[in-house]
Amino acid sequence: MEEKTDEIRLPLIGEKAPDFEAVTTQGTLRLSDFEGNWLVLFSHPADFTPVCTTEFMAFSEIYDELKKRNTELLGLSVDSVSSHIAWIRNVEEKTGVKIPFPIIADLNKEVSQKFGMIHPEQSKTETVRCVFIIDAESKIRTILYYPLTTGRNMQEILRIIDALQTTDKHKVATPANWKPGDPVVVPPPSTTEQAEERTKEGYDCKDWYLCFKKL
Amino acid sequence: MIVLPCVSADGKPTKSGIATLTALKSGALTPEAIAEATGNALFRVRSGLRELVKAGFVKQVDDNYQLTMEGNELVP
Numbered sequence: 597m598e599e600k601t602d603e604i605r606l607p608l609i610g611e612k613a614p615d616f617e618a619v620t621t622q623g624t625l626r627l628s629d630f631e632g633n634w635l636v637l638f639s640h641p642a643d644f645t646p647v648c649t650t651e652f653m654a655f656s657e658i659y660d661e662l663k664k665r666n667t668e669l670l671g672l673s674v675d676s677v678s679s680h681i682a683w684i685r686n687v688e689e690k691t692g693v694k695i696p697f698p699i700i701a702d703l704n705k706e707v708s709q710k711f712g713m714i715h716p717e718q719s720k721t722e723t724v725r726c727v728f729i730i731d732a733e734s735k736i737r738t739i740l741y742y743p744l745t746t747g748r749n750m751q752e753i754l755r756i757i758d759a760l761q762t763t764d765k766h767k768v769a770t771p772a773n774w775k776p777g778d779p780v781v782v783p784p785p786s787t788t789e790q791a792e793e794r795t796k797e798g799y800d801c802k803d804w805y806l807c808f809k810k811l
Numbered sequence: 812m813i814v815l816p817c818v819s820a821d822g823k824p825t826k827s828g829i830a831t832l833t834a835l836k837s838g839a840l841t842p843e844a845i846a847e848a849t850g851n852a853l854f855r856v857r858s859g860l861r862e863l864v865k866a867g868f869v870k871q872v873d874d875n876y877q878l879t880m881e882g883n884e885l886v887p
Contacts, residue, residue, distance in 0.1 A: 622855060623817070623862070629854040632843070668854060 606712035609739060613637075613730045616707050620670070621680050622698035627734065634667040634761075635730040636753060639713040639723035643675045643683035647747045651725070652684070653693045658750045665757050666732070669697035672708060673723055677701040718744050729756060731764075766811055779808035817859030818866045824885060827851060831859055832868060832878060832886045839875035 607613055615627045627635075638655070640648040655669055662669060673680075684695040702708050702723075713723040725742035737760050742748055759770040768780040784805045785791040791804040799807035817828035824832060827849075834840060834848040842860060846853040860876055863869040868882030878886075 623858045625854060625858050629857040632853055668852065 607710070607728075607736050609736055611736055613728065613734050613736050614710050615734075616710060618672075618700045618702060618707050619677055620698035620700050621677060621684065625670070625698060625700075627730075630668055630670070630730070631734055632732050634665065634732055634757065635670060635728075636662065636667060636757075637670045637672065637711070637726075637728040637730060638748075639672040639708060639711075639726045641719065641722040641724065641744050642673055643679045644686070647745070648673075649683075649687060651747050652687060652695055653691060654747075654750045655697070656693050656695055658754055659696050661754055662757070665754075665761060667757055671697060671699035672702050672713070673699070674702050674705055674708060674721065676703055715741075727753060729753070729760065731760070762811070768809070768811075771808070779810050782807040782809055817862045818868075822866060824863065824866070824868060827855065827859055828863060828868070829886065831856065831863060832882050835869065835876060835878045835882070836886050839872060839877035841874050842876070845876070 613627055617624060617626045627637075640651060642648065652671070655671070659669060675683075680699045680701055684699070688694050700707055705714065708714050708723045711726065711728060713726045714720070715724045718724050722744070724744060725746070725748055727738070727740040727742075727748065728736055729738035731737050738756050740748070740753075755775060758776050759774060762776070762780065763769060766780065767783070769783060771778075771781050774780070779800065782794075782799050785794050794804045794807060795801050797807075799809045801807040817825055817831065819825050830849045830851065831845055834845050840848065842853060842856045845851075845860070846856045849856065851859075860869060860871075863882070864871060864876075867879055868885065869876050870879050
């Protein structure tokens with residue numbers, strides 16, 4: 597007899613992000629409300645904690661850059677809306693940084709469980725530092741997980757979005773440490789005939805499978 | 812706790828609710844057009860429209876939203 601389990605299958609890169617309806621600091625929002633925009637859905641362990649405070653200030657600092665990339669931000673923790681409001685007011689009062697994006701109050705852990713944001717070996721009651729980069733069609737494009745003790749790198753999040761949007765627009769890949777303006781990788785040929793032609797196509801080729809071009 | 816950005820607890824539209832209703836005064840609009848007219852983020856417009864529909868100030872016709880008589884009375 598098959599044993600029944602309550603395991604939740606986590607969403608993976610390339611899959612449509614599971615929709616949800618959640619109470620946030622900017623009203624009751626659904627994931628589908630963000631369709632047409634890219635979205636950085638991220639979790640933090642708890643309000644009024646030091647690393648999270650630095651991260652929220654840093655997310656606020658890149659907010660305008662994200663908007664230029666048609667990208668919204670949506671935070672999440674298992675704290676209440678009142679706690680979120682008190683915290684972001686405190687951050688503004690103490691540091692002058694206004695938090696412009698909504699934060700989910702996931703008290704019943706419904707959203708965090710759907711997205712695998714609770715890692716029991718780190719904490720059974722708090723979410724770890726997850727980042728889901730979701731495109732305008734609600735497809736998951738990148739998943740990052742950081743432990744409780746390590747704050748995230750905002751420039752890397754911007755770099756990933758730039759890389760994904762460049763890939764979508766130009767049908768190319770981006771090499772290690774790529775940043776906007778750098779040469780991109782031409783997708784490798786899939787037939788021997790294409791491989792033969794590749795080195796004659798005017799790209800900067802190290803060999804038939806490793807060719808770069810400037811955009 | 813239920814947080815409603817467009818309709819307050821007493822059933823009246825909030826500032827952002829009034830902004831949406833005002834945008835609709837000239838005729839039916841899509842959420843994208845309302846976002847452009849009000850300067851509000853699209854996700855906030857979509858969320859707010861759900862509340863305004865529920866409160867009876869706005870109705871959806873296909874992809875567009877338009878004021879109900881009750882909604883029309885709230886904006887000059």
